Amino acid sequence: xxxxxxxxxxxxxxxxxxxxxxxxxxxxxxxxxxxxxxxxxxxxxxxxxxxxxxxxxxxxxxxxxxxxxxxxxxxxxxxxxxxxxx
Numbered sequence: 001x002x003x004x005x006x007x008x009x010x011x012x013x014x015x016x017x018x019x020x021x022x023x024x025x026x027x028x029x030x031x032x033x034x035x036x037x038x039x040x041x042x043x044x045x046x047x048x049x050x051x052x053x054x055x056x057x058x059x060x061x062x063x064x065x066x067x068x069x070x071x072x073x074x075x076x077x078x079x080x081x082x083x084x085x086x
Contacts (some may be wrong), residue, residue, distance in 0.1 A: 021066050027068075031057045035079050046086045051083050 002008050031054040038047035055076055061067040 024066055026056045039082050047083045051079055
């Protein structure tokens, strides 16, 4: 346990960021799953809408520094290919 004031504060902010990042990552996974479900149901309109939302979430994660650029590129490409199979 830290007993230096600045380190105590740092630990608190690190925990807040960890929880925010975990929540954000979960919402991205949900958005990706929505695209996969729409494709499985062969609903092209819904798939395109959810794809747009998933791309937006991935780009935001990249901008916030939650995800690496290659992670985002890989998922966007994979989802786009999945929707294009319809």
